[in-house]
Amino acid sequence: MSDEQARELWDAARNAIAGVAPQRGDGAASPLARYLDPARHERETLALRRLPHAVGPASRVGASGDWFATELLAVPVLVARGDDAVLRAFINVCRHRGAIIAPGGQCGSGRTRFVCPYHSWTYDSRGALVGRPHDTDFPDVPRAGASLVELQVTVRCGLVWVVPRPLASFDWDAWFGPMAGELDALGYDAASASPHERRLVQPSNWKLVLDANLESYHFQYAHRATIAHLFHDNLVQQQSFGRHQRIVLPKRTLAQAPADAASWEQLGRHSNIIYFFFPATFLLWEGDHVNGFNVTPQSVSSCAAASWMLVPAAGHARRAAEHWSRNWTIFWDAIDEDYALAASMQQGLASGANAALNFGRNEFACELFEREIDALIGDETAPTSSPSSAARW
Ligand code: FES
Ligand SMILES: [Fe+2]
Missing domain, CATH: 2.102.10.10 (Rieske [2Fe-2S] iron-sulphur domain)
Structure with missing residues (x-):
């Protein structure tokens, strides 16, 4: 992990803020069976047990x-x-x-x-x-x-x-690949402190939780009262590492930072980076700590989340307990908003109002994840174009 890589991410984020080539992908209609089919839930559970x-x-x-x-x-x-x-x-x-x-x-x-x-x-x-x-x-x-x-x-x-x-x-090095090396290099090792932990059962399909954390389209609306003011609207810089994904979420302060300030430290100060380890682990690097969770299905419409804060040992000693507890609260205030909306979607999708979810070109990372799950369980049915027919589920 070099400062050259930090500079590439930094420059791409600044360009996107300026409206130059903000990253987009393909839109998609995500079939409701992904979230409502009990038989699919059984297949996902078996498939997920083969992975870390x-x-x-x-x-x-x-x-x-x-x-x-x-x-x-x-x-x-x-x-x-x-x-x-x-x-x-x-x-x-x-x-x-x-x-x-x-x-x-x-x-x-x-x-x-x-x-x-x-x-x-x-x-x-x-x-x-x-x-x-x-x-x-x-x-x-x-x-x-x-x-x-x-x-x-x-x-x-x-x-x-x-x-x-x-x-x-199990070939761990091949599985983690270079993406894990970035967090290792940032000091997230076996000695990292973990001052906060939370477990909960969530009343929605597990993939709706992860979908919510692979796009920033919702930030200005769903997180109006919590973190919206920190982030630019509707910007993500995504890179796939095999089935894993890294997503840079630029903060508003990045545009004002000196153009030549790029480094991992500055990147952490002026953006958050999602490290999403397929299939179910979401880690958010917030500069001086990571907050994250692993979320796994319990039924087709419920999942279990286990969540931790991680802080490199040296950094943990430098800040008071209130600093970590305040950041944990900010993180979970926003994630609670995501989880509540995922629960609302689970109910909404079961109503039959929609034949599919519509992912926009700004939500392409959600569809990348969903397609990897399709491939994992051997269901590579291509999503249909814009849905108009009645729901199947
Ligand atoms: S000693 Fe464990 S089940 Fe009997
Ligand atoms: Fe969110």
Whole structure:
């Protein structure tokens, strides 16, 4: 990541502000089945389990014995750093009769054993079954074959990422590619602080949430009372990195900044950058911190969001707690507005008023994302042109 790249982004943003070649793509009609079809929801859930998701800040599991339990696409997940300092993720399910071992949503430190609450089968911090009452009653279930089921896990950009389906291996470097390198270079590593966290269940299809965060057309209206005054209207500078996307959102202050001031630091001061890691992780770099969330479907019309603030360790120490808490509030005040509108759309789309959503040429990044999901589940049906017929759903 060089200042030359920052200059390219800076110049493109300034040109767009001046009305020179603002980026546009293709408009599209987005079929309602993407948001309303229960059968499609099932296919998406299975497909999403093959891909990485951010599940929590890396700082939560920095030391041996640190752990947290969560749920991802209906799979209970346990992340633990073993007594050998290796980070592992497991399906958080007992190999005896399937009870969940560590309560979801909890975390802790100094743990050397995980004990199932049902019959006390006991696993060590590496996932091995190391004890069970009345061991001789299980002659056909050797301990060696009853370790917790391991999942692929890694740390990038200050977060723990898990593929919630057992796989023999996963090529993390190929998956993250150069886009993750930008956040790594900005100091988002395993030592990043995470002063704020939030989890919620949202009453809309998960893709409506992400669509709302891949365009700035709505900023001046939906965010009139919160962040509209900070940003230029209807401008995005988008670049695809494989299936991932980076979107620069220029702030109004950028036009007044010295023309030769381009650097990553100045870019962070005068714009926000969305790092959208396909399929479900939205990270917003706001100069001195990142706010983001991972959002995954629970049903066709509801989703679960897990959200974190990340701050590079050195930067965290330089500012008071109120600074981070104020920025977290500003972020969620705006995101709450997006989420409320996604819920309204879910209800509106189910009404039958529309046969499709209409993405404008300024909302092309939404359609790029939706088409990647279509491709992922093997449904590459091209969207129709402008819809006029009655809704199918
Ligand atoms: S289900 Fe875990 S010990 Fe029985
Ligand atoms: Fe928004």
